[in-house]
Amino acid sequence: MPKTLVSMVSPDPALFYTLIPSPLGPIGIVATPRGLCRVSFRVRDASAFRKDLQKEYDCSPVRRDRRFHKIANRLQAYFEGKPVRFNAALDLRAGTSFQKKVWDFLRNIPHGQTRSYRDVARAIGRPHSFRAVGGACGSNPVGIIIPCHRVINTGGKMGGFSGGLRSKRYLLRLEGSSPFRKRG
Numbered sequence: 001m002p003k004t005l006v007s008m009v010s011p012d013p014a015l016f017y018t019l020i021p022s023p024l025g026p027i028g029i030v031a032t033p034r035g036l037c038r039v040s041f042r043v044r045d046a047s048a049f050r051k052d053l054q055k056e057y058d059c060s061p062v063r064r065d066r067r068f069h070k071i072a073n074r075l076q077a078y079f080e081g082k083p084v085r086f087n088a089a090l091d092l093r094a095g096t097s098f099q100k101k102v103w104d105f106l107r108n109i110p111h112g113q114t115r116s117y118r119d120v121a122r123a124i125g126r127p128h129s130f131r132a133v134g135g136a137c138g139s140n141p142v143g144i145i146i147p148c149h150r151v152i153n154t155g156g157k158m159g160g161f162s163g164g165l166r167s168k169r170y171l172l173r174l175e176g177s178s179p180f181r182k183r184g
Helices: 046-057 065-079 097-106 117-123 130-138 165-174
Strands: 016-020 027-032 035-040
Touching: 016 046, 016 065, 027 046, 027 065, 097 117, 097 130, 117 130
Parallel strands: none
Antiparallel strands: 016 027, 027 035
C-alpha cells in the first residue's frame, strides 16, 4: 500500500507582536514562544513595523494583543509613575554573553535610581569596560523591561539611549530620578 502524505498543520507562529499607546508614542512589543524579545519605541506605522519584523526575524509575525495583556498593564502602571518590577520571561538569544551579563545587572537597578556605565562595569567584574557597557545598553532589545535608561555617564550626563535622549529624560523624570545625581 502506498504511503499517503500527511497534511502538515503549520506550527504555532514563531513571532507575536502588539502595539500599545504610551506617553512616548506607540510602543511595539514583540515575543517568541520563549518570551519578550523586543520593545520598540516610536512605532509610527503598524504595517511598516510588521514588515520590519518580518524582514529582521525572517518569519511572518502575528499580531496577538491579548497575549500581551499582562505586560501592557504593567507598562501602563509604569507610565502612571508606579514602581513596577518587570519579571516577564525574556528571549535574549541574540545577545552576547557580555551583553547578557550587563542586562542581568541592569534588571536589578531599582526604580528611581541610576548607575554610571563605570559602576555597571565594576559591578560585573570588568572595571575598564565602561564603553562596552554603553554598547550593551545601546543593544538592549527590551528597553524599560531591562532599564538601560537608568545608566548615565559618571559625571551625571545622560549618555545615550536607543529610544532617544528625550525619551530617556522622560523616563528618568517619571521615576523621580535626576540624571545629575546618583542614588543608591
